Structure formats: structure tokens, C-alpha cells
Amino acid sequence: MSRRAEALLALLGVAALIFTAWAAPWLRFVLTVALAKGLGVLGLLLLLRAGQVSFGHAMFLALGAYTVAFAAPSVPETLVLLPAAALLAGVAGLLIGLFVVRYRDIFFGMLNLALSMVFYSVLEKFYAVTKGTDGIRVPPLTIAGLEPVRETQEWVMFGLALGLALLCALGVRAYLASPMGQALAGIKTRETRLEFLGVPARRVLLFAYVLSATMGGAAGALIAMTSRHVTPQLAYWTSSGELIFIGILGGAGSALGPFLGAAAFELVRVYAAAAVADAWQMILGGVLLAVILFAPGGLIGILSGRAQQRPAGRA
């Protein structure tokens, strides 16, 4: 997609989001969560660029969410909790990354899956600390010391998510265009050759991993602050699958894809669940199947009229 088309699409998207949030107040919550999830998926996209599918990325979102839930009673300030959650997830990403970037393909995916399942069961089993599957309620938070009324609070969270989404999308664009970002695609095509060129492939991947974990943490924090309730389900492997789902649904070729995908995903989910309560998963699965079979470029691919192109290709 050309630069201008992408900028135009971003502007249109922002306008559409703000208009919908204003015209349909009941969707404000859904859209905020969608933007937050899109942020998490954006991080996942960096790893996909290197051809690595993390099947446990939801653990970083869960980590960010639980950081907010645990710290909120003592520090009920949005502008402190959000960076703190992102930072903590980033540190966790560094520690886990040091271990997992040594592995590729199925082993990379499965190790991430294993670690996220470990985190999941810690959250689920240690009831005394985490309240198990009941989850933890997040108390109302202040924003820059103020205690806004509910509607203002909703708007602030929406604006925060939107601003962060735009900022990160721009950052990711610049990063992917940089030599570090280009090297990621090299890991996918032929890592050995990259090393022959003197590029430390593992460190390149580690950097991307830490970035993606940080974005995941911020996404999780936003979700916790918006939904005001966190459960271990956030870290379960199906949540990680959902993130990959959103990435492919939106299209992995552009930094806008994750947000488009997340908005579509959440809207389909909300309406499918309302229409057929027992079969919303089936409908989402059907949508996913249709996208992969008939428009492998994702929604972004359809919009830019290149539906035939495969996502995460050597763009």
C-alpha cells in the first residue's frame, strides 16, 4: 500500500472510530478494548515478520492486566499504572526472550505456549493471591489526579487507547523500515545468510520480542482499566490464538491491519453473541476460514485491492 493511501486509511479509520464512539455510546467500550487488542496484535506482528508465531503472546497482555489489578489499590493512577505495566511486561519479555529466541518455528511457538500456560495456571491455582478463576476487580482509577465521572472516564480511556495505537503504529512503521526491522524479514527467509552478513539474528529477534512484550503489557493494562475486571482466561492459549487470528484477519502487511482486524473481530463477536449466543465462536471461525481461503491478505488486503497477496510476505 502506498504511503498516501495508508495515511488516508488511518485518518478515515480514526474518524470512523471517533464518530462511532460518539454516535453509539454502547460501542465505546467495545472499541476501546478493540484498540487495546490491536496494540497487542501489533506487537505480535513484529514476530510474524520474522516468521515466528508465538502461541503464548497473551501472557504479556495478562501480565499487564494483572499488574494493574494488583497495583491499583495502592496506586490508583492511570498515568502511572499504564507505563508501569508496559515496563514490567517489557522486562518479563527480556527475560523470557533471552530463552525463547534461541528456538525457531514450532519450538518457538510451543515454548511460548508452554510459558503462557504456566502463567495461566499460576493465576488460576494460587487462589489466595490471585482469586483464581473469579478474577480481580479493578477499582476506579484517577487520571492525572482527577476523578472523572463515568462518561468522561470512558472517553479518556478511548482517547488513551486511540492515541497509544496511533503512536505505536507509527513507531512500528519506522522500526520495520529500519535495518533492524528489515533484518526481521531476513530471519524469515534465510537466517544463516543473515549471520554470514554479520547480523546477530538472535539479538535482532530479541529486540523485537521485548518490543512486542512491552506493547502487549500496555494493551493488557488498557483492557484491565476498561473492563475493570481481570481473569486468568486472559492468559489461556485460546486468547493467544485469538491475537494471531486478529493479526491475520486485519492483514499482516500494514501497521493498520491489527486495529482494523481487532475492530472487526470485536464487532463480529458482540453482534454474533447477541444473535446466536451458543454459536459465536463458530461464526468467528467461519469468518476466519473465509478470510484465509478467499482473502489471504486480510481486510487491509481487500481495502487496498490486493487481496491476492499473502500477508507477511516479503514486502
Place this chain on the structure above:
Amino acid sequence: MGEWFAENGLLLGLAGLDGLAYAALVFMVAVGLNLVFGVLRIVNVAHGSLFAIGAYTAASIGLFFTAQGLPPAAGYAALLLGAALVGGVLGPLIERVVLRRVYGYEDVLQLLVTFALFMILEDMQKLVWGVQPVFQDSPMKALGTVEVPFGDDTIPFTAYQLFVLPGVAVATLIGLAWFLRRTLTGRVIVAVTTDKEAATAMGIDAVRVTLLTFTFGAALAALGGALASPTTSLVPGIGASTIVLSFAVVATAGLGQIEGAALTSLLIGMGRSAAVYFAPELEVVVPYLIMVAVLLVRPQGLFGVVEARRV
């Protein structure tokens, strides 16, 4: 140590027996997953759904048989019938209608296709069997319990879990090893696993082999589910928890190793069941801890072969 053993010895014995029965079930699922990955190079997330649907189908057929007044032994026919039905119908259906279209695609898309199938099958299962637990244990009751001698004591344990489950798993292991190494069809499957292009160039019909392997793998998963059905109440979510566990087994064992998958199933089954009795809060974690520990030392898995790096 001696004191601890006197106190917990029986528990340890029980954990061992439980672990054996559990390992047998895990093996049935993991070996099918491994086989399918070998030929299709797709991590089949929907494999766990086949396990779950196999379990539900077998239980339903069993309940139907009981309602018809057939003897409890007919429950065994129900198990086999359920597995054959699910493997024989869903297996070819999934491979031909969906998977065949995405073989040229990227790994992540192939993985997601099976994730989509998983979501669809998961809801389908809820629509057909509901969310209330389904319970049908006549095959297990038919065999009664055995007093297993353990030191000075005996441990009562169901004969089904003691003989049938490990028996079927061992038979599967031996049968599969024989099939893959000694029969023409088996060797063709191994050939396609090793190098699909070379095998095709030698005149092997890879399309047919793929269909065959997937159906076979699906049947193994369904049989695993059918065998598990008498030992537990069937609830939504068993497919999801089964598949992640067999992922752990396959990754720990390394790819393409049947005997390795068997030993790893045993290791993980025993580890998990020890956790159930001695540290219940670790029950879910243990398989993954084993996997992480193994991959830390042996990045290609316990029995995996290091692949040469291509330039």
C-alpha cells in the same frame, strides 16, 4: 525418607498407576498429532477437538446401547464405533474440504486454519451435546476393579485403567512401528515425511498419502477420546486442554519419533499424576515445566534429530 515413604507409599503407588493410565491416553493423542505434523507439516490445533468429539460420540453410542438393553460389554463396541465414525467422517472431510486448499500457504495461515476449525468444532460440540456433563462408564464398570499388590498393602484400581488403556497404547505403539517400517503404505508415509518432493518424484501419490495420514491421525485422536470417555465426565473444554498437553508431549519428544512420543507421554503422564497427589496446585504446570527443562538442555527435543542448517 523411609518415614515419608511409609506415610505416602500408597499414594505414590496410586499416582504411578494413575500416571500410567493417563500417559496411555496422552500417547494416543500425541502420536496422531506427530504423525499428521510429519506428513502435512501443519500443527493441527483441531486435533484436540477430534479427541473431544470422539469421546462424546462414543459415550452417546454407549448410552444408546445401554438403553437398548445390550450388555455392558457392548460398550467396547461403542468405543470402537465412535472412534471409527469420527475418524472416518471428520478426518477426510477436514483434509479434503479445508486443509487441501492451504498446503502452499505460510505456516501461520495453516496453523490458523486449524484454529478456525477448532473454534467451529468446539461450538458444534456444544450445540450437539450441550454444556451439561455427559457420563457413560459401563465399559469401565464391566471389568470391575483389581487389587494391585503394593508392598504389604494392595491398591484397588479399575481393571479398565490398569489393563485396557495401557494395553491399547502399547498395541498402538507396536502396531504403528510395524506399520511404518514393514508395510509398503507405512514406508510410503515415512518417505513423504522425510522428503515430499523426492517421494513425489519417485512416483508416490503424495495427495493420497496425505489424506490417508490425516484420516489415520484423526482416528487415533478420536480413539484416544473414546477410550478416555468412560473414565471421566465429558464437559466442554476437554478438547482445548487435551491439545495443549499433547503439544507439550510432541515438542518435548522431538518431531517424528513414535517411541520417543511414548516415553515422553509416560514421563509427562507420571509427572502430572505425581503433581495431582502431592502438589495439586502444580497439576497443570508440570508438563510444561518438563518441556521447558528438556528444551533448555536439548533444543531439538529428547529424541529429535538436529537438522542441518540450509544456507
